[in-house]
Amino acid sequence: MLVRPLLIFLAVLAAMQATAEETRIAVAANFSAPAKQIAEAFERGTGHRATLVTGSTGKFHAQIVNGAPFDVLLSADDETPARLEKEGHAQAGTRFTYAIGRxxxxxxxxxxxxxxxxxxxxxxxxxxxxxxxxxxxxxxxxxxxxxxxxxxxxxxxxxxxxxxxxxxxxxxxxxxxxxxxxxxxxxxxxxxxxxxxxxxVPARLHQPIRQDAALLTRGRGNAAAKAFLAWLKGDAAQATIRSFGYDLP
CATH class of the missing domain: 3.40.190.10 (Periplasmic binding protein-like II)
Structure with a gap:
Protein backbone atom coordinates (compact mmCIF):
# COMPACT_ATOMS: atom_id res chain seq x y z
CA MET A 1 0.00 0.00 0.00
CA LEU A 2 2.94 2.32 0.68
CA VAL A 3 4.76 1.56 -2.57
CA ARG A 4 2.91 4.11 -4.75
CA PRO A 5 3.28 7.09 -2.34
CA LEU A 6 6.96 6.21 -1.93
CA LEU A 7 7.46 6.12 -5.68
CA ILE A 8 5.74 9.50 -6.03
CA PHE A 9 7.95 10.97 -3.31
CA LEU A 10 11.09 9.62 -4.96
CA ALA A 11 9.99 11.00 -8.33
CA VAL A 12 9.40 14.44 -6.86
CA LEU A 13 12.76 14.31 -5.06
CA ALA A 14 14.52 13.31 -8.26
CA ALA A 15 12.84 16.16 -10.12
CA MET A 16 13.97 18.65 -7.48
CA GLN A 17 17.53 17.40 -7.65
CA ALA A 18 17.54 17.57 -11.43
CA THR A 19 16.53 21.23 -11.43
CA ALA A 20 18.50 22.30 -8.35
CA GLU A 21 20.98 25.11 -8.66
CA GLU A 22 23.53 26.70 -6.36
CA THR A 23 23.63 30.36 -5.34
CA ARG A 24 26.38 32.35 -3.65
CA ILE A 25 25.11 34.85 -1.11
CA ALA A 26 27.05 37.72 0.44
CA VAL A 27 25.80 38.06 4.02
CA ALA A 28 26.40 40.96 6.38
CA ALA A 29 28.38 39.73 9.39
CA ASN A 30 25.64 40.55 11.89
CA PHE A 31 23.22 38.25 10.08
CA SER A 32 25.45 35.20 9.79
CA ALA A 33 23.70 33.04 12.42
CA PRO A 34 20.11 33.50 11.20
CA ALA A 35 21.27 33.26 7.58
CA LYS A 36 22.78 29.85 8.30
CA GLN A 37 19.52 28.55 9.76
CA ILE A 38 17.49 30.04 6.92
CA ALA A 39 19.83 28.57 4.30
CA GLU A 40 19.59 25.11 5.84
CA ALA A 41 15.79 25.24 5.78
CA PHE A 42 15.85 26.63 2.24
CA GLU A 43 17.98 23.74 1.02
CA ARG A 44 15.71 21.17 2.66
CA GLY A 45 12.61 22.84 1.29
CA THR A 46 13.71 23.52 -2.29
CA GLY A 47 16.62 21.26 -3.13
CA HIS A 48 18.68 24.28 -4.13
CA ARG A 49 22.05 24.94 -2.49
CA ALA A 50 23.01 28.22 -0.85
CA THR A 51 26.66 29.06 -0.17
CA LEU A 52 27.05 31.86 2.36
CA VAL A 53 30.00 34.25 2.58
CA THR A 54 29.98 36.66 5.51
CA GLY A 55 31.75 40.00 5.77
CA SER A 56 31.33 43.75 6.04
CA THR A 57 28.81 45.48 3.83
CA GLY A 58 31.30 48.14 2.76
CA LYS A 59 33.80 45.56 1.57
CA PHE A 60 31.09 43.57 -0.20
CA HIS A 61 30.25 46.66 -2.23
CA ALA A 62 33.82 46.97 -3.45
CA GLN A 63 34.04 43.25 -4.20
CA ILE A 64 30.78 43.18 -6.14
CA VAL A 65 31.76 46.22 -8.22
CA ASN A 66 35.01 44.43 -9.03
CA GLY A 67 33.28 41.26 -10.20
CA ALA A 68 33.04 39.06 -7.10
CA PRO A 69 30.90 35.99 -7.88
CA PHE A 70 27.86 36.75 -5.70
CA ASP A 71 24.24 36.31 -6.78
CA VAL A 72 22.50 37.87 -3.77
CA LEU A 73 23.44 40.49 -1.21
CA LEU A 74 22.00 40.51 2.31
CA SER A 75 23.23 43.92 3.37
CA ALA A 76 23.54 45.47 6.82
CA ASP A 77 22.03 48.70 5.46
CA ASP A 78 19.60 49.93 2.83
CA GLU A 79 22.03 52.29 1.12
CA THR A 80 24.44 49.76 -0.36
CA PRO A 81 21.85 47.74 -2.34
CA ALA A 82 20.35 51.00 -3.65
CA ARG A 83 23.80 52.18 -4.68
CA LEU A 84 24.57 48.89 -6.41
CA GLU A 85 21.29 49.13 -8.30
CA LYS A 86 22.12 52.66 -9.43
CA GLU A 87 25.57 51.50 -10.54
CA GLY A 88 24.09 48.62 -12.54
CA HIS A 89 25.27 45.79 -10.27
CA ALA A 90 21.87 44.89 -8.76
CA GLN A 91 18.59 44.15 -10.50
CA ALA A 92 16.01 46.93 -10.36
CA GLY A 93 12.84 46.06 -8.47
CA THR A 94 14.39 43.30 -6.36
CA ARG A 95 15.36 45.29 -3.26
CA PHE A 96 13.42 44.83 -0.05
CA THR A 97 14.01 45.18 3.69
CA TYR A 98 14.40 41.73 5.22
CA ALA A 99 15.24 42.81 8.78
CA ILE A 100 15.65 45.84 11.01
CA GLY A 101 18.67 45.47 13.27
CA ARG A 102 18.90 46.28 16.96
CA VAL A 201 19.89 50.73 22.74
CA PRO A 202 16.56 52.54 22.26
CA ALA A 203 15.76 52.84 18.58
CA ARG A 204 15.23 56.60 18.97
CA LEU A 205 18.97 57.14 19.55
CA HIS A 206 20.01 56.20 16.01
CA GLN A 207 18.64 55.90 12.52
CA PRO A 208 16.84 52.59 11.84
CA ILE A 209 19.25 49.86 10.79
CA ARG A 210 17.23 48.78 7.77
CA GLN A 211 18.87 45.74 6.23
CA ASP A 212 18.01 45.28 2.56
CA ALA A 213 18.43 42.32 0.26
CA ALA A 214 18.89 42.49 -3.50
CA LEU A 215 19.34 40.21 -6.48
CA LEU A 216 22.69 41.06 -8.02
CA THR A 217 23.23 41.26 -11.77
CA ARG A 218 25.23 38.04 -11.76
CA GLY A 219 22.28 36.19 -10.23
CA ARG A 220 19.56 37.37 -12.61
CA GLY A 221 19.46 34.01 -14.40
CA ASN A 222 19.97 31.88 -11.30
CA ALA A 223 16.80 30.11 -10.18
CA ALA A 224 18.28 29.34 -6.76
CA ALA A 225 19.07 33.01 -6.13
CA LYS A 226 15.52 34.07 -6.96
CA ALA A 227 14.10 31.23 -4.89
CA PHE A 228 16.22 32.22 -1.90
CA LEU A 229 14.93 35.79 -1.95
CA ALA A 230 11.37 34.48 -2.14
CA TRP A 231 12.08 32.11 0.78
CA LEU A 232 13.48 35.01 2.81
CA LYS A 233 10.06 36.68 2.65
CA GLY A 234 8.25 33.57 3.87
CA ASP A 235 6.81 32.86 7.31
CA ALA A 236 9.48 30.35 8.33
CA ALA A 237 12.37 32.67 7.51
CA GLN A 238 10.67 35.62 9.17
CA ALA A 239 10.12 33.60 12.35
CA THR A 240 13.84 32.80 12.40
CA ILE A 241 14.70 36.47 11.89
CA ARG A 242 12.49 37.52 14.81
CA SER A 243 13.97 34.83 17.05
CA PHE A 244 17.38 36.49 16.73
CA GLY A 245 16.12 39.83 17.98
CA TYR A 246 15.51 41.63 14.72
CA ASP A 247 12.44 43.63 13.97
CA LEU A 248 10.56 43.16 10.71
CA PRO A 249 9.36 45.97 8.44
Missing part, protein backbone atom coordinates in the same frame (compact mmCIF):
# COMPACT_ATOMS: atom_id res chain seq x y z
CA UNK A 103 22.03 47.57 18.65
CA UNK A 104 23.14 46.51 22.13
CA UNK A 105 25.91 47.68 24.45
CA UNK A 106 27.28 44.38 25.74
CA UNK A 107 29.82 42.83 28.08
CA UNK A 108 30.40 39.08 28.47
CA UNK A 109 30.58 39.63 32.23
CA UNK A 110 27.45 39.93 34.37
CA UNK A 111 26.66 43.19 36.14
CA UNK A 112 29.03 45.28 34.02
CA UNK A 113 26.55 46.94 31.67
CA UNK A 114 23.48 48.28 33.45
CA UNK A 115 20.02 48.30 31.91
CA UNK A 116 20.19 52.04 31.12
CA UNK A 117 23.68 52.21 29.64
CA UNK A 118 24.82 54.55 32.44
CA UNK A 119 28.28 52.95 32.38
CA UNK A 120 29.02 55.03 29.29
CA UNK A 121 28.74 58.19 31.39
CA UNK A 122 30.32 56.71 34.51
CA UNK A 123 33.35 55.73 32.47
CA UNK A 124 34.37 52.67 34.48
CA UNK A 125 36.12 50.96 31.55
CA UNK A 126 39.24 51.41 29.44
CA UNK A 127 38.14 50.21 26.00
CA UNK A 128 34.90 50.47 24.04
CA UNK A 129 34.57 48.33 20.91
CA UNK A 130 32.49 49.30 17.92
CA UNK A 131 32.52 48.45 14.24
CA UNK A 132 34.24 50.89 11.90
CA UNK A 133 31.48 53.43 11.19
CA UNK A 134 32.95 54.16 7.75
CA UNK A 135 32.12 50.67 6.46
CA UNK A 136 29.76 49.07 9.00
CA UNK A 137 26.17 50.27 9.56
CA UNK A 138 26.16 49.02 13.16
CA UNK A 139 29.25 51.11 13.79
CA UNK A 140 27.51 54.12 12.31
CA UNK A 141 24.52 53.47 14.59
CA UNK A 142 26.88 53.25 17.56
CA UNK A 143 28.37 56.64 16.69
CA UNK A 144 24.91 58.15 16.30
CA UNK A 145 24.01 56.78 19.74
CA UNK A 146 27.10 58.26 21.36
CA UNK A 147 26.41 61.54 19.59
CA UNK A 148 22.85 61.61 20.88
CA UNK A 149 24.18 61.02 24.40
CA UNK A 150 26.81 63.74 24.00
CA UNK A 151 29.64 61.25 24.56
CA UNK A 152 31.21 60.76 21.14
CA UNK A 153 34.19 63.08 21.65
CA UNK A 154 34.70 62.11 25.29
CA UNK A 155 34.89 58.38 24.60
CA UNK A 156 36.70 58.49 21.24
CA UNK A 157 40.17 57.85 22.79
CA UNK A 158 38.85 54.56 24.17
CA UNK A 159 37.52 53.22 20.86
CA UNK A 160 38.62 49.84 19.56
CA UNK A 161 37.39 49.59 15.98
CA UNK A 162 36.46 46.28 14.42
CA UNK A 163 36.53 45.71 10.68
CA UNK A 164 32.96 44.47 10.91
CA UNK A 165 30.46 43.58 13.60
CA UNK A 166 31.77 40.01 13.86
CA UNK A 167 35.28 41.21 14.71
CA UNK A 168 33.82 43.78 17.09
CA UNK A 169 31.97 41.04 18.95
CA UNK A 170 35.19 39.04 19.13
CA UNK A 171 37.05 41.99 20.67
CA UNK A 172 34.50 42.10 23.50
CA UNK A 173 34.08 38.33 23.90
CA UNK A 174 37.86 37.88 24.18
CA UNK A 175 38.26 40.64 26.77
CA UNK A 176 40.30 42.95 24.54
CA UNK A 177 37.56 45.49 25.22
CA UNK A 178 35.51 45.45 28.40
CA UNK A 179 32.33 46.33 26.53
CA UNK A 180 31.18 47.24 23.06
CA UNK A 181 28.34 47.96 20.70
CA UNK A 182 27.33 44.77 18.88
CA UNK A 183 24.27 43.44 17.12
CA UNK A 184 21.60 42.12 19.46
CA UNK A 185 21.40 39.03 17.25
CA UNK A 186 24.97 38.11 18.22
CA UNK A 187 24.20 37.79 21.93
CA UNK A 188 20.53 36.84 21.96
CA UNK A 189 19.21 33.35 22.62
CA UNK A 190 15.66 32.28 23.42
CA UNK A 191 14.48 35.88 23.51
CA UNK A 192 17.07 37.23 25.96
CA UNK A 193 20.72 38.17 26.22
CA UNK A 194 22.28 34.76 26.73
CA UNK A 195 25.51 35.65 28.52
CA UNK A 196 26.91 38.62 30.33
CA UNK A 197 25.09 41.94 30.62
CA UNK A 198 23.72 44.41 28.12
CA UNK A 199 21.70 47.50 27.34
CA UNK A 200 19.49 47.29 24.28
Missing amino acids: LVLWSPKPDVVDGEGAILKNGDFRHLALANPKVAPYGQAAMETLGALGLADTLRPRFVLGENIAQTHQFVASGNAELGFVALAQVMKDGRIADGSGWV
Whole structure:
Protein backbone atom coordinates (compact mmCIF):
# COMPACT_ATOMS: atom_id res chain seq x y z
CA MET A 1 0.00 0.00 0.00
CA LEU A 2 2.94 2.32 0.68
CA VAL A 3 4.76 1.56 -2.57
CA ARG A 4 2.91 4.11 -4.75
CA PRO A 5 3.28 7.09 -2.34
CA LEU A 6 6.96 6.21 -1.93
CA LEU A 7 7.46 6.12 -5.68
CA ILE A 8 5.74 9.50 -6.03
CA PHE A 9 7.95 10.97 -3.31
CA LEU A 10 11.09 9.62 -4.96
CA ALA A 11 9.99 11.00 -8.33
CA VAL A 12 9.40 14.44 -6.86
CA LEU A 13 12.76 14.31 -5.06
CA ALA A 14 14.52 13.31 -8.26
CA ALA A 15 12.84 16.16 -10.12
CA MET A 16 13.97 18.65 -7.48
CA GLN A 17 17.53 17.40 -7.65
CA ALA A 18 17.54 17.57 -11.43
CA THR A 19 16.53 21.23 -11.43
CA ALA A 20 18.50 22.30 -8.35
CA GLU A 21 20.98 25.11 -8.66
CA GLU A 22 23.53 26.70 -6.36
CA THR A 23 23.63 30.36 -5.34
CA ARG A 24 26.38 32.35 -3.65
CA ILE A 25 25.11 34.85 -1.11
CA ALA A 26 27.05 37.72 0.44
CA VAL A 27 25.80 38.06 4.02
CA ALA A 28 26.40 40.96 6.38
CA ALA A 29 28.38 39.73 9.39
CA ASN A 30 25.64 40.55 11.89
CA PHE A 31 23.22 38.25 10.08
CA SER A 32 25.45 35.20 9.79
CA ALA A 33 23.70 33.04 12.42
CA PRO A 34 20.11 33.50 11.20
CA ALA A 35 21.27 33.26 7.58
CA LYS A 36 22.78 29.85 8.30
CA GLN A 37 19.52 28.55 9.76
CA ILE A 38 17.49 30.04 6.92
CA ALA A 39 19.83 28.57 4.30
CA GLU A 40 19.59 25.11 5.84
CA ALA A 41 15.79 25.24 5.78
CA PHE A 42 15.85 26.63 2.24
CA GLU A 43 17.98 23.74 1.02
CA ARG A 44 15.71 21.17 2.66
CA GLY A 45 12.61 22.84 1.29
CA THR A 46 13.71 23.52 -2.29
CA GLY A 47 16.62 21.26 -3.13
CA HIS A 48 18.68 24.28 -4.13
CA ARG A 49 22.05 24.94 -2.49
CA ALA A 50 23.01 28.22 -0.85
CA THR A 51 26.66 29.06 -0.17
CA LEU A 52 27.05 31.86 2.36
CA VAL A 53 30.00 34.25 2.58
CA THR A 54 29.98 36.66 5.51
CA GLY A 55 31.75 40.00 5.77
CA SER A 56 31.33 43.75 6.04
CA THR A 57 28.81 45.48 3.83
CA GLY A 58 31.30 48.14 2.76
CA LYS A 59 33.80 45.56 1.57
CA PHE A 60 31.09 43.57 -0.20
CA HIS A 61 30.25 46.66 -2.23
CA ALA A 62 33.82 46.97 -3.45
CA GLN A 63 34.04 43.25 -4.20
CA ILE A 64 30.78 43.18 -6.14
CA VAL A 65 31.76 46.22 -8.22
CA ASN A 66 35.01 44.43 -9.03
CA GLY A 67 33.28 41.26 -10.20
CA ALA A 68 33.04 39.06 -7.10
CA PRO A 69 30.90 35.99 -7.88
CA PHE A 70 27.86 36.75 -5.70
CA ASP A 71 24.24 36.31 -6.78
CA VAL A 72 22.50 37.87 -3.77
CA LEU A 73 23.44 40.49 -1.21
CA LEU A 74 22.00 40.51 2.31
CA SER A 75 23.23 43.92 3.37
CA ALA A 76 23.54 45.47 6.82
CA ASP A 77 22.03 48.70 5.46
CA ASP A 78 19.60 49.93 2.83
CA GLU A 79 22.03 52.29 1.12
CA THR A 80 24.44 49.76 -0.36
CA PRO A 81 21.85 47.74 -2.34
CA ALA A 82 20.35 51.00 -3.65
CA ARG A 83 23.80 52.18 -4.68
CA LEU A 84 24.57 48.89 -6.41
CA GLU A 85 21.29 49.13 -8.30
CA LYS A 86 22.12 52.66 -9.43
CA GLU A 87 25.57 51.50 -10.54
CA GLY A 88 24.09 48.62 -12.54
CA HIS A 89 25.27 45.79 -10.27
CA ALA A 90 21.87 44.89 -8.76
CA GLN A 91 18.59 44.15 -10.50
CA ALA A 92 16.01 46.93 -10.36
CA GLY A 93 12.84 46.06 -8.47
CA THR A 94 14.39 43.30 -6.36
CA ARG A 95 15.36 45.29 -3.26
CA PHE A 96 13.42 44.83 -0.05
CA THR A 97 14.01 45.18 3.69
CA TYR A 98 14.40 41.73 5.22
CA ALA A 99 15.24 42.81 8.78
CA ILE A 100 15.65 45.84 11.01
CA GLY A 101 18.67 45.47 13.27
CA ARG A 102 18.90 46.28 16.96
CA LEU A 103 22.03 47.57 18.65
CA VAL A 104 23.14 46.51 22.13
CA LEU A 105 25.91 47.68 24.45
CA TRP A 106 27.28 44.38 25.74
CA SER A 107 29.82 42.83 28.08
CA PRO A 108 30.40 39.08 28.47
CA LYS A 109 30.58 39.63 32.23
CA PRO A 110 27.45 39.93 34.37
CA ASP A 111 26.66 43.19 36.14
CA VAL A 112 29.03 45.28 34.02
CA VAL A 113 26.55 46.94 31.67
CA ASP A 114 23.48 48.28 33.45
CA GLY A 115 20.02 48.30 31.91
CA GLU A 116 20.19 52.04 31.12
CA GLY A 117 23.68 52.21 29.64
CA ALA A 118 24.82 54.55 32.44
CA ILE A 119 28.28 52.95 32.38
CA LEU A 120 29.02 55.03 29.29
CA LYS A 121 28.74 58.19 31.39
CA ASN A 122 30.32 56.71 34.51
CA GLY A 123 33.35 55.73 32.47
CA ASP A 124 34.37 52.67 34.48
CA PHE A 125 36.12 50.96 31.55
CA ARG A 126 39.24 51.41 29.44
CA HIS A 127 38.14 50.21 26.00
CA LEU A 128 34.90 50.47 24.04
CA ALA A 129 34.57 48.33 20.91
CA LEU A 130 32.49 49.30 17.92
CA ALA A 131 32.52 48.45 14.24
CA ASN A 132 34.24 50.89 11.90
CA PRO A 133 31.48 53.43 11.19
CA LYS A 134 32.95 54.16 7.75
CA VAL A 135 32.12 50.67 6.46
CA ALA A 136 29.76 49.07 9.00
CA PRO A 137 26.17 50.27 9.56
CA TYR A 138 26.16 49.02 13.16
CA GLY A 139 29.25 51.11 13.79
CA GLN A 140 27.51 54.12 12.31
CA ALA A 141 24.52 53.47 14.59
CA ALA A 142 26.88 53.25 17.56
CA MET A 143 28.37 56.64 16.69
CA GLU A 144 24.91 58.15 16.30
CA THR A 145 24.01 56.78 19.74
CA LEU A 146 27.10 58.26 21.36
CA GLY A 147 26.41 61.54 19.59
CA ALA A 148 22.85 61.61 20.88
CA LEU A 149 24.18 61.02 24.40
CA GLY A 150 26.81 63.74 24.00
CA LEU A 151 29.64 61.25 24.56
CA ALA A 152 31.21 60.76 21.14
CA ASP A 153 34.19 63.08 21.65
CA THR A 154 34.70 62.11 25.29
CA LEU A 155 34.89 58.38 24.60
CA ARG A 156 36.70 58.49 21.24
CA PRO A 157 40.17 57.85 22.79
CA ARG A 158 38.85 54.56 24.17
CA PHE A 159 37.52 53.22 20.86
CA VAL A 160 38.62 49.84 19.56
CA LEU A 161 37.39 49.59 15.98
CA GLY A 162 36.46 46.28 14.42
CA GLU A 163 36.53 45.71 10.68
CA ASN A 164 32.96 44.47 10.91
CA ILE A 165 30.46 43.58 13.60
CA ALA A 166 31.77 40.01 13.86
CA GLN A 167 35.28 41.21 14.71
CA THR A 168 33.82 43.78 17.09
CA HIS A 169 31.97 41.04 18.95
CA GLN A 170 35.19 39.04 19.13
CA PHE A 171 37.05 41.99 20.67
CA VAL A 172 34.50 42.10 23.50
CA ALA A 173 34.08 38.33 23.90
CA SER A 174 37.86 37.88 24.18
CA GLY A 175 38.26 40.64 26.77
CA ASN A 176 40.30 42.95 24.54
CA ALA A 177 37.56 45.49 25.22
CA GLU A 178 35.51 45.45 28.40
CA LEU A 179 32.33 46.33 26.53
CA GLY A 180 31.18 47.24 23.06
CA PHE A 181 28.34 47.96 20.70
CA VAL A 182 27.33 44.77 18.88
CA ALA A 183 24.27 43.44 17.12
CA LEU A 184 21.60 42.12 19.46
CA ALA A 185 21.40 39.03 17.25
CA GLN A 186 24.97 38.11 18.22
CA VAL A 187 24.20 37.79 21.93
CA MET A 188 20.53 36.84 21.96
CA LYS A 189 19.21 33.35 22.62
CA ASP A 190 15.66 32.28 23.42
CA GLY A 191 14.48 35.88 23.51
CA ARG A 192 17.07 37.23 25.96
CA ILE A 193 20.72 38.17 26.22
CA ALA A 194 22.28 34.76 26.73
CA ASP A 195 25.51 35.65 28.52
CA GLY A 196 26.91 38.62 30.33
CA SER A 197 25.09 41.94 30.62
CA GLY A 198 23.72 44.41 28.12
CA TRP A 199 21.70 47.50 27.34
CA VAL A 200 19.49 47.29 24.28
CA VAL A 201 19.89 50.73 22.74
CA PRO A 202 16.56 52.54 22.26
CA ALA A 203 15.76 52.84 18.58
CA ARG A 204 15.23 56.60 18.97
CA LEU A 205 18.97 57.14 19.55
CA HIS A 206 20.01 56.20 16.01
CA GLN A 207 18.64 55.90 12.52
CA PRO A 208 16.84 52.59 11.84
CA ILE A 209 19.25 49.86 10.79
CA ARG A 210 17.23 48.78 7.77
CA GLN A 211 18.87 45.74 6.23
CA ASP A 212 18.01 45.28 2.56
CA ALA A 213 18.43 42.32 0.26
CA ALA A 214 18.89 42.49 -3.50
CA LEU A 215 19.34 40.21 -6.48
CA LEU A 216 22.69 41.06 -8.02
CA THR A 217 23.23 41.26 -11.77
CA ARG A 218 25.23 38.04 -11.76
CA GLY A 219 22.28 36.19 -10.23
CA ARG A 220 19.56 37.37 -12.61
CA GLY A 221 19.46 34.01 -14.40
CA ASN A 222 19.97 31.88 -11.30
CA ALA A 223 16.80 30.11 -10.18
CA ALA A 224 18.28 29.34 -6.76
CA ALA A 225 19.07 33.01 -6.13
CA LYS A 226 15.52 34.07 -6.96
CA ALA A 227 14.10 31.23 -4.89
CA PHE A 228 16.22 32.22 -1.90
CA LEU A 229 14.93 35.79 -1.95
CA ALA A 230 11.37 34.48 -2.14
CA TRP A 231 12.08 32.11 0.78
CA LEU A 232 13.48 35.01 2.81
CA LYS A 233 10.06 36.68 2.65
CA GLY A 234 8.25 33.57 3.87
CA ASP A 235 6.81 32.86 7.31
CA ALA A 236 9.48 30.35 8.33
CA ALA A 237 12.37 32.67 7.51
CA GLN A 238 10.67 35.62 9.17
CA ALA A 239 10.12 33.60 12.35
CA THR A 240 13.84 32.80 12.40
CA ILE A 241 14.70 36.47 11.89
CA ARG A 242 12.49 37.52 14.81
CA SER A 243 13.97 34.83 17.05
CA PHE A 244 17.38 36.49 16.73
CA GLY A 245 16.12 39.83 17.98
CA TYR A 246 15.51 41.63 14.72
CA ASP A 247 12.44 43.63 13.97
CA LEU A 248 10.56 43.16 10.71
CA PRO A 249 9.36 45.97 8.44
